[in-house]
Amino acid sequence: MSRQQDEKALLDAVTARLAARRGPTDLRAPGAADVTWRSLLDCHVTRCIETRREAEREQHGHIDLSKYATYQDLSAHPVPEPSDPDTQQEWTLVREDSVRAHHCVCGNGRVPCDRCTGHGELVCEPLRACTGCAGAGSCARCGGSGQRGHHSAAAPARDERETCVKCGAPEAACPACRGAGRVRCTDCDGSGKVACPGCEGEGSVGHKACGGAGRTTTWTEGTIEHRSVKSEVPMPTTQPPVLVRLIASGAGQWRTADCGYGDRLPADLSDTHCAAVERGIVKRPGELARRARLRHLPIARVAVSGEPGLVFYAFPESAGCRVLPLPSARRVALLTAAAIGLAAAVKAVFMLLG
Template structure:
């Protein structure tokens, strides 16, 4: 564990190496604030167990599926890779029932045609052109000439044909020839059409067995395992980003990898233990856990000789690393100076324009 003496000595050595000892002097004391940096991930395997009543339409061999008696107590080995989601489907022992469907052969009477195989259909339909209204300008489709001559307001723009009903020339609709209707294209005038539901058979597949005449029912147990990854970053705020990045790159981090079977090592620093233990607490539904974390102690130092600086000190691979940032007050002074200069330049540009 770093001591305050080690921290101040590292700051003094850094000032001396920068050639600033003659200007600002070497500090003999300082205000030290400790930060414990903790980073890493915790991967948890979260398990849920559910049961469902299942039905299969037709024959099904379930002998190859694992069986269970009580799903909550069914043993299942922890996963080898916690980051991979898995689903295990099991069959409750004694729940499988293979039955012949009451329908017999998988067919039931067609619900639409009631077993007839056909449906009523209109033998004729209205003419698509005259709609039966202007079938013939002399007989109106009756076959009897009830008019002496076509009325001018009923004359059509298209060419008229000879009426097949009354024989009047140039009086009938060219499409239906005076009949006012056409034969139904579906039933060809027969008055019935094939039932589209059963294709004329009068029967349709039974919905319960899907036409197989057989069903298999069972109780299915599902064990679902999903990974949940938690990112660890401590402290979440309060430390300048550039200082943390510098520590990430040059710090000598203490690393550890723990599973749900491992306890926190006794050799870890007390601060590290205090941060790590609550993050390793089991969650509801958790069956396995892996934690890959690292830890670095970092000291924030402000010395009386130059309070416009903040020194950040942390262990490096071979020696203590020192990183300097302007103090918050210094940062505000620099910002105010820059804003003042920009304001002056703006006013000058306005005066010269």
């Protein structure tokens, strides 16, 4: 339907609405009505964008790259064209003659452990202070010196002490160390050596530079990606009042159209909306496919001569045309002024009564 046909149908609907108020009216007569458009339009664009990029890759050890296709010039490498702008696909490629194997200086992927310098063991103290007496209370008679009377501590209860191995005093020594003041280390069992926790006693660790593989593989990887990108076309700010938009969103007979490359925009779009859509569908770098999905509703704003207090908004609906009369800006201003005046008068009355 053309813009002229829309205007005729919507004016006829407003005419029928006015007939109940003031009788027959010809809104097509010169000066009888001022018609402007406040049409609604949603436009969402879906594009398939292609990106191509190269990157240097490295992996420890050997890697089988035979499953990847090779290329010489990534920018010229052919891939299937997308049949739909919603297409999402990706290709991983390897540049010809770029695969290199590098043997590591470690030889076998292992290097001496830094913590034990390759020995696999760490030095440990074979004897440690007794936890039962902390060394100072090892014997009540000799204090661990082996000489009776050297320590002045009183002898503890009979069942808490044993014979000292240093001075031989009965019932005077700590039962844990028997007067020695030190006990065998439980970590090394008194041997003076423990397995290195850094290498678990092996003396060597995996070489970080090659990941313990003894070699690395490098190559140039190319990636071609087709991804779907969605955007919404910004619309001009001139719109009908909120009430009209709310009612029209549910009751209006919206028209839809899908526009691809070479397709013409709907004939009933306004010049402003056509310009907005054309700006929004400009081809982007790497764009391979595009679809613009439009959803629009023509809405006419009709100011009728002789009805200064009302403005009529009309739009098509399933049963014909819907007409919504709303107060004009002039009427809203008069009502606001009257309300302000009434409020001031009421305030003055209360002040007099108070």
